[in-house]
Structures are given as C-alpha cells and as structure tokens.
Amino acid sequence: MAQPLVKKDDDRDEEADYSPFLGIEKGAVLQEARVFNDPQLDPRRCSQVITKLLYLLNQGESFTKVEATEVFFSVTKLFQSKDIGLRRMVYVMIKELSPSADEVIIVTSSLMKDMTSKTDMYRANAIRVLCRITDGTLLTQIERYLKQAIVDKNPVVASAALVSGIHLLQTNPEIVKRWSNEVQEAVQSRAALVQFHALALLHQIRQKDRLAVNKLVSSLTRGSARSPLAQCLLIRYTSQVIRESANNTQTGDRPFYDFLEGCLRHKAEMVIFEAARAITELNGVTSRELTPAITVLQLFLSSSKPVLRFAAVRTLNKVAMTHPTAVTNCNIDMESLISDQNRSIATLAITTLLKTGNESSVDRLMKQITNFMSDIADEFKIVVVEAIRSLCLKFPLKHRSLMNFLSNILREEGGFEYKKAIVDSIVILIRDIPEAKETGLLHLCEFIEDCEFTYLSTQILHFLGIEGPKTSDPSKYIRYIYNRVHLENATVRAGAVSTLAKFGAMVDGLKPRIFVLLRRCLFDTDDEVRDRATLYLNTLGGDGAVVETGADVKEFLFGSLDIPLVNLENSLKNYEASEKPFDINSVPKEVKTQPLTEKKAPGKKPTGLGAPPPGPPTTVDAYEKLLSSIPQFAKFGKLFKSSAPVELTEAETEYAVSVVKHIFDGHVVFQYNCTNTVPEQLLENVTVIVDASEAEEFAEVASKPLRSLPYDSPGQTFVAFEKPDGVPAVGKFSNMLRFIVKEVDPSTGEAEEDGVEDEYQLEDLEVVAADYILKVGVSNFRNAWESMGADFERVDEYGLGPRDSLAEAVNAVIDLLGMQPCEGTEAVPPNSRSHTCLLSGVYIGNVKVLVRLQFGLDGPKEVAMKLAVRSEDEIVSDAIHEIVASG
C-alpha cells in the first residue's frame, strides 16, 4: 500500500525535503569538529557535531586516513567531559572510526578508567569499545577486568563482557577459553539475557568437545532457561547433541526428545517455533515424533501475524518434501493461505499443497492456481512452475492437465526467466513421460511462433531437431520450423536451418521436401544462414538423389563437441592459413581455469535446456573416452570396470578428494577427483603420492598431475599401476595429496607468483575383489543357470554371525561381491525367516558368473548362508568363494 493520504498535503511539499542535515558538507563538519579541542567544552555542541559526523558515515561518506586520524584525536579529548550523553556518543564514534593499533593506545587508559568506573553505563560501554578495537597484547592487560565483569552484579555489564567474549573468541580463542569458570558461573545468572549470552559463549568455547556440550545440555534441559532467547539456543544445542548421538544409539527412544516436545508448550512463540522446527529436522524423524510439532505449526497457520504464518508454512513446506502425508492434515488451512496478502506465504502454501496433494486433488488445485498466477510476481511464478513440474513427474497420468496448464501460462505475459522455467519444465516432462512427448512438442512449436526471446527459440529449435524426427509424424513440425526462416532474426534462422537438416538426415521420406526448403535458404541475406544451408545440402547429398544418411554425417549433425569452446576458439585464432588444414584433434581438451570472479551461484538447479552440468563425467563410456584421451593410459587396452567414486576426505575439509578405480586387464588407474574449497588458494602441480607397500602385486607405472586447481572448479589427477594380467589382485593403498599452494587475492582473483609446497593426508583406498566383477544382469536367471551347467559349480555353507536383519545380511553380501541382483531378489520381505537371492556378473577376463545365495535365520539373529556358484571357469568359481570366505 502506498502512503496514506494526509490532508495537509500542501504543507508536506514544503516539509518533505526538510532535514536538520540539509546541505551538510564533509569539509565544513570536519572544521566544526575543532570545537572538540576547546578548553571549555560545550557537551551539547560536541554531541551535535559527532551526530553530524555519524550521519555522514551513515550516508556512505568515507573519511581519508588523515581525516579519520584527525577526528579520532580530537574525539579522544572529549573524555575530559563528564557528560554521560556525550560520552555515549564518543563511544559510538570510536567504534565507527575503528582506529589503528598505534591510535588505540591513546584511548586505552581513558577506556580502562571507564571500565573500572562506578557508573554501570560507563563500565558496560567501555568494555564493548575496548574489546572491539583492541589487539591480543592489550587483551592480556585487561583480561582481569573482563573476568570480573562477566560475573558483575549488573546484568548490562556482564552481558557487555560476555558478548565481547563471543567476538574475541574468533580472534583470540586461547585467551577467551581461560574464562570458562566465570562464564560457567554466568550461565547460572538470574538475569535473563546474561544467561543467554553466557550460554552462547560457553557453547562456542566448548563446541569441539562433544562430551562437554552433552553435559551442558543435560544439566540445562532439566530446568528451564530464563529467557526465550536462551531457550532457543538450548533447543539448537540439544538438536546438535541428538544429531551426533544418533549414530551411537540406533534403537530405543531418542534422547532429549521429551525436552523438545516440552518446549512446544512454552509460552513464548519463538521457543515453540524453534522446538517445532528442530523436531521436523531430526534425522529419520518418525511420524509419531512429528505429530505434536505439526499440530502447533498448524495453529500458527491461522495466526493474524504474517511472520508466524510465514514461519509455519515455510517449515511445513520443507517437511512436505520428506513426509508429505504428515502435512496433509494442514491442507485446509493451507488452502485458505492461497489468497494471503503476503505473496511469499501464498506461494509457499501453493507449493506445499502441490507436494502433499494426491492424484485426485490435482485438477481442483490447478483451478485455484490459475486464478492465483495472474497476480503474483515472476519470481513466485517460477517457484510454482517448478512445483508443478515435480508434481507431473510424480503423477504422470495427470500430464494432460498439467501440460495444458504449462502451455496456457506460456502464452501469457512474462519475463525471460519465467518463460525459461516453463520451457525447461516442458522439456523435462517430454523427456521423462513418453506419452506427453507429442503434445509437449506441439506446445513448444506454438510458443516459438510468437516468442520474443532468441535464446529460447534457438534452444527449442535444437530440441525439436533431436526429438521431432523420432515422433510418429515428423512432417507436422516442418511448417513451424520453416516459418522461422521467414519471420525471425538471423540467429533463429540459422538454428531453424540446422533443425531442418536434422529432420532431413533422420527421416528419408522427408528428404526431397527438406532439400527444397534448404535450397530456398541459399538466398538468405545472412551469410551464416547461407553457409549452413550450403553445408547441409552437401553433407546430405542435396544433388537430388535420396541416399541413406551416412554414419559420419549423423555423427556430425548429432554428435556432441567434446572440446571446450574456449579452447577451440583460441586454437582457431592461433591457426595461420597455410597448406596444412586445421586439425581439430590438436585442440587441448583440458578445461581452462575459471576466473575467480565468475563464482557459481550456490544451489544451482538442474536445467532442462542449455549446457550440461560441469564436473567429471560419470558413465563408463565417458570414463573410457576420458582415459583413452590421456596418452599414458591409451595402451592399457579396454576398460573393464570403473567403480563408483569413493570419498577420501571428510565433508567440509579444505580439499575434497574422491577416487574412482578404473580396472584394466593388466592395469589399474586411480582417478582422483579434487576440489579446492579455499577461495584464497590456487593449487598447482597437484599429484597424489601413493604408497603401495600393502599392495604387493601392484607397481606404479605412470601418473598424470593436475596442472592447476583453482577454487571451486573440480579437476582430476591420475595414477596408474601395473598388475599381473587378468589376476584379481587386491591391496591397500595410502594416499597423500601433494601440491604447490599459492595465495589468491579474493578481490582481484589473481594468484601470487610464489607458492609453497604442501601435503595433505588422504584416507586409504583399497582395491577389493568386487572391483573385478561387472554388474551384468540376466533376464531369466533359471535359464541362464541351467544352460551354464554344473561343470564348474561350487557349493559351500557359511555362517554370517549375528546380523540386525536378514535384509542387512543380504545387502552386505551383494556389496561384497559387487554383482547384479536379478529378478528383484535383493528385496527381502519383512519378517521372513529365509530368503534366496540371485546374482549375476562378469568376472575379469570376461567370464560369466552366476550366484545363488540362500539365507536362513539360525537362532534369533544368527544368519547362515549357502552359496552356490556357477561359471565358465572353475578358477573363477573358487575365486568367488574365496571372496566370501575372506570377506
């Protein structure tokens, strides 16, 4: 709502610009600041001048070094005045000026005097100022006073000292840690906020010590904290303790849950909400645990306060992602929020409903949303579009009405980001729901008939070129595509020509018509369009004869360019026209380092169109391509198996490293995927030093260092080992990351010249038997088993010892062997006493293996297993038994 209309409009116009600081000017104020030096101080006048200085700083004005020093020195003179008001302004001013170390000395004695003053206000403020501007050496001098202040009987003084402690802990932890006893005492303080500040500081001092935090929480949760803020802190610390203890106590009741539930009945809303949120965020929360939290959040939904409604709906929205059924009770309240004045609340309500809705309520919801869409901002519309996309993937049967909705909003007004979100959603639905393909493509075709965004038009044309020819009636798309050639700008026209060519290449029946259309493009005004038309006419054999499209032509039209465009551009620039034609294979494939300024947005969502997400490739094909492009490894032969990445570092360390084991007949290559998470560092010459002393059959033959590893752009380094041909050698390797580290200036992104050599210990890595078995399924296990014959069958029985459940035992054996479970036999029905699991795979040397596992419960928890192996080679059958026996 705009300003309420005020009657005295005429006066306001004159007054509107009135300000006591009208026409204020820095130079003049600095002149005025000379009054600070007067022998007879006028406190009122001085306060005014300080206010003016603070006003200037507040408006974004900055003082030069000289000006700041001058002001600082004259301000220090004001300590002579006894005026409390002025002194308060002096404190604020000193904090704003943040004086340098040599200047601090000037005020230290004045501030220390105030720190021991009888006036509480002086003590509290002097502590805050002094701790803000001080450095470590001075801190040891005043430490005694600070410790006293923490237990001061005046709560304002105690709080000032404690809050200063919280800040100082960042810079001088060893000093602040010495205050634990005093802080501990302050936690027992009767003043509400002192307890809050003491609790925050004590927890920060002890947060590395799990036992101490546990003790702190247990003792405090028995009573009740004195202020809602302290209670909120306690809830946070409690959920931390719960999170960390979850690993130890698998069964039984969750510790401290009762405390959290009790907080739901606290009288302060902030505590109730904090507790409710903490419960919803518990690891593996059960629906019984959730219910009381959901109930209080539901009450908040109908509150008159927007903040409460927002907090509740935002939390429920998160819960709906993991426990949609728990939230369905709130659906009625949620539906009334669709018309909420606050559009953030309305959008969260809609997306929650979309997550919790069942198939039957979809149509009704869509009707409500259609009314809602017209009056919200684009950013909210995007959220809704994304929610509808996931709803459609959840209920593919509803694709018709959801797709219709998307195409309707696609026709309405909207900005680029919004339109892109819709187009992306349609593209994803086309890919994932085959029945939606044809209607989806037609919606896209209609959209490009009237699309103002070149980027979207070209992306859709590209997508049509790939998907269109595979449909039942490709010819119906041609009209839409060729219309672009008439109506659009050159970029879109060129895109349309490429798409036409793709239809021509894939659909022989359309070829003659495509040739006619392409020939017309030869007279286009734009050279790129003409060039493309000529190129495609020639590659497709446009001399009139309808010939089958060659494989290399298809590769040219549909294959992906596996060279970074930047590198291609650079190579082309460096290429000098000569007899020798440009060789595309000479273009380096390594991805260039990204400049630091182009930091990626956090939490990037997968997009439908556009570039594939960066990062190391993960499919076997991609691995094979990657490895064969490295000369050292090219001669190793065919890649047998690549493992899933194994993390070698813990989460949130400076460098994140995972390893992929590539198994060849006579070699093993370790691919270390490294990420540097320190923005201020550039790593160069990154290698992994591997100690294979516990892997006797392996010998290191080659390695490929990573030239440079900038912040947040993953890179790979490789180490290759030779091992006896075809033998499933196993062993343990210890790894050490070695590199040269260079400091990077975060503002410019430039690295310093000189670097320091450094090492970083990684976790050990093992090559195990399962690495030599490929997961290859068979469709009919019985047939395969029979036809394999019993020539090389080996049968034996094993005791697996006590297990939590039959399912756990089955999974353990599957993981150990690394084979493919067949016919869904990896799933163990609950409460069963026995189970048969069928596995198949291919052993190194291309030997087929089939395994039949029979599990039985022997006693309450003991699991026994009968293992029958059939393969084409008895050595392999024995090897499988050996894996199980030694596992």
Added chain:
Amino acid sequence: MDSCPCIKNFLLLDSEGNRVAVKYYSDEWPTNSAKEAFEKALFSKTQKTNARTEAEIAMFENHIIVYKFVQDLHFFVVGAEGENELILVTVLQGFFDAVGLLLRGNVDKKEALENLDLILLCLDEIVDGGVILETDANAIAGKVASHSVDATAPLSEQTISQALATAREHLARSLLNCMYVPVPWLADDDAMGSSG
C-alpha cells in the same frame, strides 16, 4: 543451525528508500554501493506491502527480512535464511518500540533525523556486532535516555539546569535499577515473553 541467532543488518529508510540510519554487521555487502543496491532492491520489493499494523516478512536474496512501516519511516531487520523468523521479529519490535518511546510517539522521518543521536544509540544498545544485546523496548530506551552529567561530579561545578538534570537522572536510574538488578527472574521473563 547450531549457532547463536545473528542479525545481519538494520535498515531505517524513508518513504523514498533513502537512508535515515543503517547499521551493517555482516560483511556480505563490502562496499557502500553494494549496500545501497541492496537497500534499493529491498525497498522496491517491500514498498507495496502493508506493514503498518503487523510486521511483515519476505525472503530476499537468501535473507529473511522482517519489516514494519510507520508514517514515512520503514524499519527493516535482515537475518540469515535459516534464522528463526520469530527471533528476528522480536528484535524488529524491540527496535520499533524503542524508537517510538524515544521519539515520544512522534515517529516520522523529520523527528528521527532531529534525534538521530538517539536512533544511533538505540541501534548500539540492541545489537553488538550481530549478537542480540537486548530486545525489550523499555530497557533499550531506558539505556539510551539516561542522558546527563555524571552524577559523581562535584555539584559545585554544575549549573542549575545540570543539577536538575542530575536529579532527573537519579530518578531514571533508580527506575532502571529496579528493572534490572534484584528482580526475581520470573518477572524479567514475563517482560521478555510479552514483548516476544
């Protein structure tokens, strides 16, 4: 989230989005132009909403913003995305009510600028470097308003008006004292609870 609740900044803007007083505690906005851009965007996003009776809330650039308008003044408190919204709104209410007390109910831009020193001291008393110091409006206003000459100074050096002011301050201090020091904690808790 295991950490202490944290305030990223306070913004007090006028009805055109210009600064009256701002205070940043987070270094996410390193330059003045970054700060101004943030304020502009925030102002235009919230301008059309009705935040006059109840505090309103919005998500903006991965921050949670709670805000309240009165006359031609717009009060904002910005916190992290994961922050408890009700803690932020308690801080906002403390700021809002304390300014109301200090300006004796005449809360508008003109009055705020004329008493800018009070507003700045008020901010200084609510949050220290991002950590919440006090949320009770009466306590905040009480600390800011205790303007006067040091009571310990000998009386002979004071003028008549200063002496009167001293007397006033004694009164204010005794009032303040009974708010803070020997109060049984239950009473204090009540004061907090009702302001939340």
